[in-house]
Amino acid sequence: MAPYTGIPLSPAELSYLHTSLSQDPPIRPDGRSPTQFRPLVAETDILPSTNGSARICFPDGTEAIVGVKAEVEKTRAAGQDVIRGGEGVLGLGRGGGRDVDDEEMEDGEGNAVKSGRGRDEWVEIAIELPALLADAGLKDTLWINNRFHWRLYIDILLLSQPLSYPLPLLSLTTHLALLSTRLPALISEQDEDPLFNDDWEASTPLYPRHTNPSSSVQQHHIKPPITLLVMTVGPAILFDPSADELAVADAVLALSVAQQLPTDATSKSSDQAPSFKLIALRTVDPPSRLTAGGVPNTLNTTTTTTTSSGTSGTMGSSQKKPTAGEVLAIRERDQGTSVWRPPRGGVSRAVVGRMIKAVVERGGVGWEVMEGLAGVET
Amino acid sequence: MQADRRRLNAPPGGTAPPVFATAPKTKLQRPTRTREPDQHRKLFLRTGIVPSASGSAYYEIPPQQQQQTGLLVPQSSSLKITCTVHGPRPLPRNAAFSPNLLLSTHVKFAPFATRNRRGYVQNASERDLGAHLETALRGVVIGERFPKSGCEVVVTVLEGEEDGWWAGNAEGRGGGWGMMGVLAGCITVASAALVDAGIDCVDLVSGGVAAVVQAGTDQRGDDGVVAIDPAPSEHDGGIRAACVVGYLQSRDEVTEMWMKGDAGMRAEQLIDEAVKAASLTRAVLAEAVKEAVEMKLEKVEGNAVAAASVKEGKGKSKDVVMTG
Numbered sequence: 001m002a003p004y005t006g007i008p009l010s011p012a013e014l015s016y017l018h019t020s021l022s023q024d025p026p027i028r029p030d031g032r033s034p035t036q037f038r039p040l041v042a043e044t045d046i047l048p049s050t051n052g053s054a055r056i057c058f059p060d061g062t063e064a065i066v067g068v069k070a071e072v073e074k075t076r077a078a079g080q081d082v083i084r085g086g087e088g089v090l091g092l093g094r095g096g097g098r099d100v101d102d103e104e105m106e107d108g109e110g111n112a113v114k115s116g117r118g119r120d121e122w123v124e125i126a127i128e129l130p131a132l133l134a135d136a137g138l139k140d141t142l143w144i145n146n147r148f149h150w151r152l153y154i155d156i157l158l159l160s161q162p163l164s165y166p167l168p169l170l171s172l173t174t175h176l177a178l179l180s181t182r183l184p185a186l187i188s189e190q191d192e193d194p195l196f197n198d199d200w201e202a203s204t205p206l207y208p209r210h211t212n213p214s215s216s217v218q219q220h221h222i223k224p225p226i227t228l229l230v231m232t233v234g235p236a237i238l239f240d241p242s243a244d245e246l247a248v249a250d251a252v253l254a255l256s257v258a259q260q261l262p263t264d265a266t267s268k269s270s271d272q273a274p275s276f277k278l279i280a281l282r283t284v285d286p287p288s289r290l291t292a293g294g295v296p297n298t299l300n301t302t303t304t305t306t307t308s309s310g311t312s313g314t315m316g317s318s319q320k321k322p323t324a325g326e327v328l329a330i331r332e333r334d335q336g337t338s339v340w341r342p343p344r345g346g347v348s349r350a351v352v353g354r355m356i357k358a359v360v361e362r363g364g365v366g367w368e369v370m371e372g373l374a375g376v377e378t
Numbered sequence: 379m380q381a382d383r384r385r386l387n388a389p390p391g392g393t394a395p396p397v398f399a400t401a402p403k404t405k406l407q408r409p410t411r412t413r414e415p416d417q418h419r420k421l422f423l424r425t426g427i428v429p430s431a432s433g434s435a436y437y438e439i440p441p442q443q444q445q446q447t448g449l450l451v452p453q454s455s456s457l458k459i460t461c462t463v464h465g466p467r468p469l470p471r472n473a474a475f476s477p478n479l480l481l482s483t484h485v486k487f488a489p490f491a492t493r494n495r496r497g498y499v500q501n502a503s504e505r506d507l508g509a510h511l512e513t514a515l516r517g518v519v520i521g522e523r524f525p526k527s528g529c530e531v532v533v534t535v536l537e538g539e540e541d542g543w544w545a546g547n548a549e550g551r552g553g554g555w556g557m558m559g560v561l562a563g564c565i566t567v568a569s570a571a572l573v574d575a576g577i578d579c580v581d582l583v584s585g586g587v588a589a590v591v592q593a594g595t596d597q598r599g600d601d602g603v604v605a606i607d608p609a610p611s612e613h614d615g616g617i618r619a620a621c622v623v624g625y626l627q628s629r630d631e632v633t634e635m636w637m638k639g640d641a642g643m644r645a646e647q648l649i650d651e652a653v654k655a656a657s658l659t660r661a662v663l664a665e666a667v668k669e670a671v672e673m674k675l676e677k678v679e680g681n682a683v684a685a686a687s688v689k690e691g692k693g694k695s696k697d698v699v700m701t702g
Contacts, residue, residue: 253635278645281621281637285513292477293522328523342478344580345626346517346633349653353646 007247007287011294015340018248022234029244035358035365037240042172042376044180052181052206054376056173060242063159064169066177072144072194073151141206145191150183164243165284167254171227176373178224181206223370225258225279230355231286232347237355239365249286251347255359256280257366276366278356286343294339298330398451406545409454411612412443415605416651418658423566423666425574426673433463433575435666437567451544454611455492457559458537461567463575465529473528478521479577480528483512485564491538492556503554507561508533510636514565514585514624517633520578529577533564543611555589555610558620558636562587562607565624565634566659573667581626583633584663586656588648590641592616604647606655621648625656 009017020027026034038059047053050067057063142150154177156170182203184196197203207223231241231249238245246252260275299322322330334341359366413419421439428434439457466479485507487496500508515531539556565585572579589608602618610617619639623632632653641648 277640277642278637279640281635281645282510283513283633283635285509285516289516289521290476290478331522342522344517344520345629346624346631348631349646349649352632352635352649356645 007243007291009244009247009291011292011340014248014288014291015294017244018233018340021238021245021248022236024235026233026236026238028238030242032240034237035239035368037369037372038242040172042176042373044176044376051183052177052179054173054176054180056169056176058169060164061160062164062166062169064166064173065157065159066170066173067155067157068177068181069153069155070150070181070183071153072148075147075149144186144194147191148194152181154178164241164246165229165252165254167227167284168229168240171225171256172369172373175224175226175370176376179205179207179373222259223374225256226366226369226373227254227256227280228359228365228369229254229284230359232351232355237351237358239358246286247288247291249288250343251351252284252286253347253352253355254280254282254284255356257359259370275362276360276364278360281356283347289342291340291342293331293336293341296330296334296339299327407453408543408545409609409612411605411609415603416654418607418655419609421659421662423570423662425570425666425670427460428462431462431464431571431575433571433573433577434461435567435570435574436460437563437570439563453543454609455540455556456537457535457539457563459533459535459560459563459567461531461533461564461571463529463531463568463571463577465575466524466527466577467529469526469528475526476528477525479519479524481512481516481519481521481531482528483508483515483531483533483568485511485533485535487535487538491535493540493544503557507557507564510561510622510634511564511568514583514634515568515572517624517631518569518579518581518583518626519572520580523578529575531568531571533568535560535564539610541610554638555608555617555620558587558589558622558638559608559610561585561622561636562655562659565622566663570663570666574670581628582660582663582667583624583626584656584660585622585624585634586652586654586659587620587622588651588655589613589620590618590639590644590648592618604644604651606651606658619644619648621645621652623649623652623656625653625660627657627660 007014017029020029028034030038032038040059041057042054044054045052046055046065047067051070052068053066055063055065142152144150154174156174158166158170182200182205184198184200185202185204186194187197188195228239229241229252231238231246231252233245233248233250241249241252256279257276258279260277331341358364419439419442421437423435423437425433425435427436437457437459441452441454441456469476469480484500485504486500487504489496489498496504511531511533519529539559541554541556562585565583569579569583569585573582586606587608588604588606590602591605591608591613592602602616605613608617608620617639619637619641621635621637621641623636624634625632632649635649637645637648
């Protein structure tokens with residue numbers, strides 16, 4: 001078992017796995033299809049003292065709990081932080097400030113009052129989930145009035161050791177928790193100090209689940225974004241890779257997708273599958289690059305000594321040990337065809353394009369995952 | 379009261395930082411992009427600047443045009459990055475066996491690199507940049523040729539790109555677009571330093587960045603244009619999505635890709651433009667590497683000539699006068 005990777009596979013096993021995964025269609029060790037996910041255990045609303053919570057357990061034993069807490073906070077007026085000393089520290093420490101207001105949305109329509117007033121800093125997570133902050137809709141729902149806003153604390157607890165790359169697990173759990181998050185209903189009006197309804201039944205969900213056409217279309221009925229891990233082996237594109245499969249990956253990508261707001265055809269979008277857009281993408285360093293390469297047969301001391309021992313002594317003297325340069329040349333010529341060699345280089349753009357398409361397209365994997373998570377019962 | 383003589387004391391009265399008053403007539407004007415969307419800023423790259431490291435490089439995007447106003451503070455940020463490579467060198471004795479070169483990257487902004495002071499310890503965004511850089515470099519380095527060895531890539535950002543125009547409104551700033559330009563520079567400079575250190579690579583990796591920027595300020599319906607090498611101060615709040623790639627031109631492959639923001643249907647176009655930017659920087663990178671090699675060769679030849687002349691006994695070495 002090679003250290004630094006935690007992959008308990010020999011070069012021969014890696015080579016076998018790589019070959020079977022690069023077949024068309026790929027043969028995965030657990031018999032799944034390329035886009036099939038492993039069955040997972042998920043539940044929501046498990047923590048009574050949070051606004052929303054979820055738990056997901058992946059079959060490889062990794063498990064995470066997410067709790068979402070919301071607090072009312074006074075809004076700092078823009079530009080005020082420099083003048084007022086006490087709060088200025090917070091403003092300065094933020095390193096340039098990440099408060100983004102979407103001006104394009106604000107000045108567009110009169111009825112979309114709330115849009116474009118949210119700020120990044122109202123959502124606080126300890127680790128950076130790439131997509132969450134990019135979701136403009138979430139920030140806008142946190143706006144209460146001109147003086148107050150909700151501040152969301154999304155706390156993620158990874159219960160198990162991260163056996164494989166934990167980003168999808170955390171992202172899916174956060175997605176579920178946010179879906180189940182409810183905020184108390186506001187009963188005060190306008191710019192008063194906010195007063196909320198005590199009745200939890202009357203609380204409003206952060207992400208409304210069902211769109212009823214009778215109500216005025218309030219900003220979004222879209223869902224929080226999710227991040228998926230996709231890997232390539234040769235020509236094959238595999239979703240939800242297990243730790244074994246990641247050990248032979250040519251390239252691994254983390255793709256974050258969100259639902260797209262229906263642009264014009266509002267009535268049509270309800271019965272059709274929602275469209276998805278890519279909001280973040282990053283490559284992930286595959287653990288396969290740290291695996292040990294195999295030794296080609298021509299260089300193997302055990303096989304070469306058996307052949308030389310079979311021949312006479314005079315022949316054996318001619319079969320000298322190859323120099324370092326020759327060994328290198330033989331290894332290069334082998335190109336990883338006969339034995340396993342850690343992958344080199346990157347991924348071609350065409351493959352990236354195919355990966356994006358497989359996630360984003362109508363009825364694609366992104367849609368499937370979101371539908372699956374929407375069906376989770378409390 | 380007795381002053382404490384054992385340490386350097388702060389001035390008793392405290393000091394006030396200097397405040398530069400702007401002349402009343404100066405009008406702050408946001409810098410605008412005068413280049414074409416497919417034009418990269420001019421950049422400077424040189425390798426071999428740190429003698430004690432096995433490889434090093436310096437990368438700079440200087441300010442492109444003379445500043446018009448009489449301000450001391452530059453209107454648009456420039457980018458200055460140094461990179462040193464230490465290694466390949468043996469792993470410490472107590473380390474476990476590694477069949478490959480263990481590459482570790484460390485990206486740090488100097489405390490004075492941006493308008494907001496950075497601390498001495500790496501923060502989350504710098505660590506994230508390090509992870510991105512590591513992904514970009516791991517793909518090119520042929521690790522199995524250096525078993526049981528490690529290599530450190532240390533990148534210091536002397537002057538980083540801002541996320542927006544400093545005099546602009548606070549809402550326009552942010553989004554972390556400056557970091558993407560910095561990452562593209564980091565990839566290029568680290569690649570040059572790796573070559574300078576003589577570490578085997580499959581290709582030269584070069585960084586490129588492209589962004590979907592809004593053409594006008596208040597056109598809502600417009601799709602924006604895809605511009606390569608965006609300077610965030612020139613597009614204040616107008617950047618919608620950006621993409622950085624680490625690109626291997628001769629293999630036509632991407633080792634690192636980082637996309638952020640809502641590119642919509644133009645994701646693939648954005649990637650292609652970023653790749654275009656990377657191929658433009660690669661031209662400079664290849665030139666810088668070639669230059670360094672030529673200089674090294676000259677030096678070797680010069681040494682050979684000097685050695686030959688010493689053998690003949692009529693070299694300059696005779697004329698050296700010992701002093702002291």
